[in-house]
Amino acid sequence: xxxxxxxxxxxxxxxxxxxxxxxxxxxxxxxxxxxxxxxxxxxxxxxxxxxxxxxxxxxxxxxxxxxxxxxxxxxxxxxxxxxxxxxxxxxxxxxxxxxxxxxxxxxxxxxxxxxxxxxxxxxxxxxxxxxxxxxxxxxxxxxxxxxxxxxxxxxxxxxxxxxxx
Numbered sequence: 001x002x003x004x005x006x007x008x009x010x011x012x013x014x015x016x017x018x019x020x021x022x023x024x025x026x027x028x029x030x031x032x033x034x035x036x037x038x039x040x041x042x043x044x045x046x047x048x049x050x051x052x053x054x055x056x057x058x059x060x061x062x063x064x065x066x067x068x069x070x071x072x073x074x075x076x077x078x079x080x081x082x083x084x085x086x087x088x089x090x091x092x093x094x095x096x097x098x099x100x101x102x103x104x105x106x107x108x109x110x111x112x113x114x115x116x117x118x119x120x121x122x123x124x125x126x127x128x129x130x131x132x133x134x135x136x137x138x139x140x141x142x143x144x145x146x147x148x149x150x151x152x153x154x155x156x157x158x159x160x161x162x163x164x165x
Contacts, residue, residue, distance in 0.1 A: 007078045018076050021066045022083060025094065028059050048105075060102040067095040 035056065039045045047053060070076050081087040
């Protein structure tokens with residue numbers, strides 16, 4: 001057990017929650033980094049488009065639950081002060097940020113709305129064949145984007161015909 005004479009006695013089971021919270025925070029950071037790298041390799045997709053993005057929300061939910069347990073057990077506060085840089089202030093700030101992130105991203109209405117907007121953007125931009133595109137993963141090149149925009153706005157095309165050399 002990690003207790004010493006300067007800290008109040010806490011059961012091993014209760015102390016486990018603080019240790020688990022610290023491990024989960026680190027795990028969350030590593031998971032986000034890993035998923036972000038994977039998204040880049042999958043063509044610079046948004047992290048929310050990653051097929052397993054829901055797992056991030058599961059980790060956030062667990063961090064929130066474990067953090068709430070620590071927050072509700074004042075006997076753990078001296079251990080928080082010892083183990084987390086910035087002590088209870090940093091703990092509360094981080095926990096609030098994780099809970100806010102969870103709340104912001106896990107609303108079913110928001111998820112449906114985001115999926116709908118992503119689909120609209122894909123339809124607007126069209127699909128680019130990765131085999132034919134040397135900039136695959138970086139989006140459209142400037143010529144493709146301009147052609148796409150001009151094709152959507154015939155009036156702009158007519159105005160630009162006179163300005164091309």
